Amino acid sequence: MPAGRHLPLLPTVLVLAAVAAMLALGVWQLRRAEWKEALIARYAGAERLPPVAWPRDAAAAEAALYRPGGFTCAQVLAIRETAGRSAKGQSGWAHVARCRLDEGGEAEVALGWSAEPTPPVWTGGTVSGTIAPAGNGARLVADPAEAGLQPLARPDPRALPNNHLAYAGQWFFFAATALVIYALALRRRRAPAALATLAPRG
Numbered sequence: 001m002p003a004g005r006h007l008p009l010l011p012t013v014l015v016l017a018a019v020a021a022m023l024a025l026g027v028w029q030l031r032r033a034e035w036k037e038a039l040i041a042r043y044a045g046a047e048r049l050p051p052v053a054w055p056r057d058a059a060a061a062e063a064a065l066y067r068p069g070g071f072t073c074a075q076v077l078a079i080r081e082t083a084g085r086s087a088k089g090q091s092g093w094a095h096v097a098r099c100r101l102d103e104g105g106e107a108e109v110a111l112g113w114s115a116e117p118t119p120p121v122w123t124g125g126t127v128s129g130t131i132a133p134a135g136n137g138a139r140l141v142a143d144p145a146e147a148g149l150q151p152l153a154r155p156d157p158r159a160l161p162n163n164h165l166a167y168a169g170q171w172f173f174f175a176a177t178a179l180v181i182y183a184l185a186l187r188r189r190r191a192p193a194a195l196a197t198l199a200p201r202g
Helices: 007-048 056-063 166-196
Strands: 068-085 091-101 106-114 123-134 135-142
Touching: 007 166, 056 135, 068 106, 068 135, 106 123
Parallel strands: 106 135
Antiparallel strands: 068 091, 068 123, 091 106, 123 135
């Protein structure tokens, strides 16, 4: 093979290693997309399951998400307001109570929706609704709403983001782009060598 036609070893190894890593990340994102689709399908099916006892740990909370449930609020520890959407799709405020449970421990219940952030008066009691994700745990979205509030939008697992296919496409695109750029760089590198071989020798 003529001089200048050899591939530079170290740059080629680095580029191919980077491309392999990008392809591996793309495949991983495809698997994540399948996992997320199965998870959303499981959550959607949970809506039709019988009510479940209030979960007492993280594993139980994960298994109970989007199922009907409830608990007894023995004491209201605090009520806070956060942005929320009503069952009719209106933007406003969700009123969330922090409760001490009869059985010990604490839990949160989203009592309902209002157009104003004024805290409602609520002294606790038995509440029921849908168990929804909240950070690393769960909270109850009351149904029916409590404290004279309007119902909040029902937690919908179909609203969970599943962007893994897009991420996979990005990694595959990055891999293809890296190969094209490297091929162009090699072509530019070989051009002077090719011209040198064509030059007349004196």
